[in-house]
Amino acid sequence: MAENNDMGMGDVEQHIMGxxxxxxxxxxxxxxxxxxxxxxxxxxxxxxxxxxxxxxTAAQAGQSGFLQYVSLIASDGLRxxxxxxxxxxxxxxxxPIMGSIIxxxxxxxxxYAARKMVIDMASLRDNRGTRGYQIIGLA
Amino acid sequence: xxxxxFSRVTVxxxxxxxxxxxxxxxxxxxxxxxxxxxxxxxxxADNFGGPRSPFAMMRPDADHMDNANGAAGIVVAVNxxxxxxxxxxxxxxxxxxxxxxxIRRFRDLATSTDIRVGDMLVAIGSSNEQGQIAASFVxxxxxxxNR
Numbered sequence: 001m002a003e004n005n006d007m008g009m010g011d012v013e014q015h016i017m018g019x020x021x022x023x024x025x026x027x028x029x030x031x032x033x034x035x036x037x038x039x040x041x042x043x044x045x046x047x048x049x050x051x052x053x054x055x056x057t058a059a060q061a062g063q064s065g066f067l068q069y070v071s072l073i074a075s076d077g078l079r080x081x082x083x084x085x086x087x088x089x090x091x092x093x094x095x096p097i098m099g100s101i102i103x104x105x106x107x108x109x110x111x112y113a114a115r116k117m118v119i120d121m122a123s124l125r126d127n128r129g130t131r132g133y134q135i136i137g138l139a
Numbered sequence: 140x141x142x143x144x145f146s147r148v149t150v151x152x153x154x155x156x157x158x159x160x161x162x163x164x165x166x167x168x169x170x171x172x173x174x175x176x177x178x179x180x181x182x183x184a185d186n187f188g189g190p191r192s193p194f195a196m197m198r199p200d201a202d203h204m205d206n207a208n209g210a211a212g213i214v215v216a217v218n219x220x221x222x223x224x225x226x227x228x229x230x231x232x233x234x235x236x237x238x239x240x241x242i243r244r245f246r247d248l249a250t251s252t253d254i255r256v257g258d259m260l261v262a263i264g265s266s267n268e269q270g271q272i273a274a275s276f277v278x279x280x281x282x283x284x285n286r
Contacts, residue, residue: 062227071261083275
């Protein structure tokens, strides 16, 4: 008590400021921890779904004959110059659109979640929960 | 501060244009496939000498629309000028060969009489009113039997 009484007005302000900043840092750390866990789970989940999606795309490409039409371009590209509209239409009709959309969406999700996770991990390493915000220019 | 107004409007218009082009291409591809599938289904008995198996219609991919401008698979019947091909998705297609059709086996030109049951081929062409594919180019692929 005596110590507190000895404090000047400036010291009290600084003490309160310190408490508030420490609370904010704790909150940021907790938020960064939660965000790291969430984005980490998202990365693992998206990678786990990515391989079956790629497999599905490959199966779709094989079943629709897309791979055979692509191989035709490799073997007879110049000879097919006269029939290119039919070839383009064949490729468009047999392209594994659904598989490609799913695979690409998962790749984008992995990249997005991994970027977020790196920012969150940087915040945790910083021990104040602000490093990640500094990296992306928000603090 | 971001892009100026003119650039932003240009980006929006260009994006809208690209979306419209993709949509237009999608309608053309979809219409072509639907038209071919309708004709193929309507002329099944004429093309394959009998009605389609009722079990074939119960397959999960029975309503799948097939490629109207090409066929790839194994030759299951040769009855010149038509050839029946079974694709990897188990769907049979009839290919019509005419004198202008270019047929190639390896590096050489081949003729329609070189096509045998069991050969694997890829054909490019356009669909006709009978739900067949009038081939303009046929590539006979290497299989274990003709290698």
